[in-house]
Amino acid sequence: MQALIRSKRRVLSGWILATVLLCSYLHYQNHQKKTRQAYYRSLSQKATKLSAMRHDPRLVVGAPIPPAYWGEAIAELHPIRVYMERKNLFVVQLESETGESGIFIRSDLSSWRPQGQSEGMEFIPLGEGVYRYRRDES
Numbered sequence: 001m002q003a004l005i006r007s008k009r010r011v012l013s014g015w016i017l018a019t020v021l022l023c024s025y026l027h028y029q030n031h032q033k034k035t036r037q038a039y040y041r042s043l044s045q046k047a048t049k050l051s052a053m054r055h056d057p058r059l060v061v062g063a064p065i066p067p068a069y070w071g072e073a074i075a076e077l078h079p080i081r082v083y084m085e086r087k088n089l090f091v092v093q094l095e096s097e098t099g100e101s102g103i104f105i106r107s108d109l110s111s112w113r114p115q116g117q118s119e120g121m122e123f124i125p126l127g128e129g130v131y132r133y134r135r136d137e138s
């Protein structure tokens with residue numbers, strides 16, 4: 001009889017431990033998701049701010065944006081260069097003879113939204129207004 005009670009206690013303890021671990025894991029995943037969303041929001045806000053500055057004579061349309069304007073959020077992406085197109089930000093992380101790739105950040109001031117593959121570019125959504133992109137020069 002006591003062996004049965006001990007066995008049931010072990011099973012119950014195992015279920016309690018499994019439940020606690022699952023709840024902890026789900027809480028951690030939710031926290032990670034919120035952290036990523038906040039990070040993507042900060043990137044989008046920086047793109048919007050830079051887009052609003054497009055009339056600044058120090059920023060030449062079509063030319064790379066100087067690092068002094070990037071801000072910490074953009075600099076943390078370790079870009080080769082950053083430029084604006086259609087009021088959106090392209091953070092180039094890799095360049096080759098055939099094209100470039102990196103992070104595309106949509107500005108709130110832009111009405112253009114990337115969709116899968118268009119105009120020689122491929123976009124993969126990462127989060128709120130942030131995409132991984134690849135542009136082929138061919």
